[in-house]
Amino acid sequence: MERIQKLISRAGAASRREAERLIKEGRVSLNGQVVTELGIQADETDEIAIDGVAIGKEKAKLYFLLNKPRGYLSTVKDDRGRKTVVDLLAEVHEYIYPIGRLDYDTEGLLLLTNDGELMNGLLHPRYEVKKTYLAKVKGMVTPEKLQKFRSGIKLEDGMTAPAEARLVEYNEQGNWSKVKVVIHEGRNRQVRRMFSAVGHDVTALKRIAFGGLTLEGVSRGKYRELTADEVAKLKHIAGKQGAING
Structure with missing residues (x-):
């Protein structure tokens, strides 16, 4: 027996987090009965449905x-x-x-x-999977600002983990800079907020590598x-x- 959200995830019908949300919203049923509690368990012989449509069994992974x-x-x-x-x-x-x-x-x-x-x-x-971004920001990013990235920056949800940061390009007038940043956290809008915390607005952001x-x-x-x-x-x-x- 396993929790319903895990069976839904393994069947490829939704991620586990999304399955939990669907359960809370009353959109999941077990053998015809709507369930709204995350602790409910089932096995492969039970019928699980989302919005009245039965999920399949475990599918090939894509x-x-x-x-x-x-x-x-x-x-x-x-x-x-x-x-x-x-x-x-x-x-x-x-x-x-x-x-x-x-x-x-x-x-x-x-x-x-x-x-x-x-x-x-x-x-x-736990696994600290690296994510690499290339950010174009307003103004000149100084070595002191880059060091703050490497030391950790205080945001409203706490200090960030040390990040890699390197200046890769800038214009002579100092109107803009391009910085490569490597983080392993996944906070909401983290890179943009880190630059904002050191006084730079991001005008373009691209993730160029992941794992x-x-x-x-x-x-x-x-x-x-x-x-x-x-x-x-x-x-x-x-x-x-x-x-x-x-």
Whole structure:
């Protein structure tokens, strides 16, 4: 017997976090009875349905890398009809969802999958999965500002973990700077808030790497399926297997 949200996640019908939200909203039923408590358990012989539609049993896992453009929400659907990242994978008919989020105005590397266990591992703070961003900001970013990134910056939700930060480009007038930042936390709008805390507004932000993967060969708005080796490496860094080939 396992919790319903775990069975939903393993079937690829929703991430575990989203499944918990669906349960709380009364949209999940077990053998025809609506459930709203997260502790309810079931097994593979029970029928679990979302919005009256029975979920399938465990499905083949899918893994995609998307180069997200600006102007898309990092969610499956939006009740206000706004464009979501799933719209960019129209040829993929199975239910998939993004691993973490990129802001509406942030572009770059985003992973999508129906593997809830891998998603939970990659987002868990314990594994410190690195995420690399290239930020263009107003003004000249000084070495002293970069050192604050490396030491940790106090935000309203606490100190950030030490980050890597390197100035990669700037104009002679000091009107703007480009900085590469590497973090392993996943706070909401974290990179933008870190720059704001040291006096710089972000005008463009792009995630260029995640967990060792890059955007090489994937143009803006396009996607590709991950290779078996890439999936194995992600599972390794997410603590889901003891060795890359294990």
